[in-house]
Amino acid sequence: MKAAIFKEIEKPLSIENVKEPEIEQGEILLKVLASGLCHGDLHIIFGDWKTDVDVKTPIILGHEIIGQVMNDGKNVKKGDNVLVYNAFGCNECKYCKRGYPQYCDKVKILGVHENGGFAEYVKVPSEDNLVKVSGNPIDLAPLADAGLxxxxxxxxxxxxxxxxxxxxxxxxxxxxxxxxxxxxxxxxxxxxxxxxxxxxxxxxxxxxxxxxxxxxxxxxxxxxxxxxxxxxxxxxxxxxxxxxxxxxxxxxxxxxxxxxxxxxxxxxxxxxxxxxxxxVLYGTKKDLEELVKIFNEKKIKTLAVPYKLDEINMAIDDLLNERIIGRAVIIP
The missing domain is CATH 3.40.50.720 (NAD(P)-binding Rossmann-like Domain)
Incomplete structure (x- = not known):
């Protein structure tokens, strides 16, 4: 599959062909439909968070993900379009039990700690973090982080x-x-x-x-x-x-x-x-579900600005220099 690889601080992402993710029991494979480009990605790329966030290179960034389900789960089926609620906690600590896995000491974020959405496919650890959606994936993608x-x-x-x-x-x-x-x-x-x-x-x-x-x-x-x-x-x-x-x-x-x-x-x-x-850090899965309802009622716009995966370094430069009015969205 094609992916944008982060290898070195302050260097352009490398567009390469890499092996597709292999899934195990309980995991879900998504065909990435779109993935938003966040200032958080820029902070990682330019080393602003190197003392605060442990990012092991090489890695595929992209944490604001919408994809199509490629294998059946218990509550999602092949062909469903889903947003990824991208905070995977331990499910046992007090923060996870209260619905705030983003504060879990063991939290994992796709595109930060594990390979993310700037690729054609991404592996999701649990279907519990998926929210079914319908509509234009480019417009929906920013809901997963910017909107939430x-x-x-x-x-x-x-x-x-x-x-x-x-x-x-x-x-x-x-x-x-x-x-x-x-x-x-x-x-x-x-x-x-x-x-x-x-x-x-x-x-x-x-x-x-x-x-x-x-x-x-x-x-x-x-x-x-x-x-x-x-x-x-x-x-x-x-x-x-x-x-x-x-x-x-x-x-x-x-x-x-x-x-x-x-x-x-x-x-x-x-x-x-x-x-x-x-x-304020991220939000809860319930917040994301409520936000999707508001979006479906056409009460808000996500102001998505699409770029192809091959154009991701251009998108990074445009975001860095404030040329984007809205949210840059990368399409594999």
Missing amino acids: TAYSSVKDIEEGSNVALLGTGAVSMIALQILKLKNTKTTVVGRNYFKLSKMLELGADKVIVVKNNYSEDLSSKIGREKFDYIIDYVGSNETLKDVLWMIDRMGELRIVGEFGGEFTVPEQLMVLRGLRIKG
């Missing part, structure tokens, strides 16, 4: 809340659409004019163009306004700096992006305003 993370990041935000989104990537764009279903007031902050224009098209009440740095530009534009929630889809030093000062009493900062940021938390500010800080 977006849904998880906003799912319990109250109707009518005042929310600021930092960043204009695919996750933020999908999150905005879900927030608008809750009649929230939404401000989007970012540097890319074209992406901010798309955010207005998707329903943002206001966009703020960052010309210097996030905290200063945001603070100068909102005046005395405060937000109930600020959701940071970047997670850099720049986006996190002084952000807590712009959150209203009993408000919450949610951090989704993983660009290595650090920030100092003023203890008195936290106490006197009753502020909360929450990290």
Whole structure:
């Protein structure tokens, strides 16, 4: 089969013919229909996470997967189209039992710890992590990670809340659409004019163009306004700096992006305003199932931008240089 192989940090992926996966009892073989390209893939390719995430090379990346089932299981049959809920835990620890395998100490992610979706076929350890879907695979693929993370990041935000989104990537764009279903007031902050224009098209009440740095530009534009929630889809030093000062009493900062940021938390500010800080990693399988229902009702768009597998290094360059408005999706 054809696959894109990650061999060395800061080097292009190598398009090669490799052996198809061999499955054992209980495993499912998928013919990959599409696989989204995530900033997480870029973090791995460029070595940003080398001290935090154990990625053994050579490996096939791609963790946002939709595929066609090639062998019968108990609940899926050959020919079914499925999204992969890509957090395979031990099923025994307290996190797995509560439905959060992404926090399991032994979690395995296809495309990170084992071969993933930038190939013609992928092996799935358990059919329990598959969600049946129907429709255009290119549009469906981003639901498996970008959509799920977006849904998880906003799912319990109250109707009518005042929310600021930092960043204009695919996750933020999908999150905005879900927030608008809750009649929230939404401000989007970012540097890319074209992406901010798309955010207005998707329903943002206001966009703020960052010309210097996030905290200063945001603070100068909102005046005395405060937000109930600020959701940071970047997670850099720049986006996190002084952000807590712009959150209203009993408000919450949610951090989704993983660009290595650090920030100092003023203890008195936290106490006197009753502020909360929450990290958001992925979502639950139930979240994914609920998200698929919303998508099927045509309430959100995934904004997929297709590339062929042979074009994956072009897609990586386009994502790195912010030329993609939406989610790059790789098609074998």
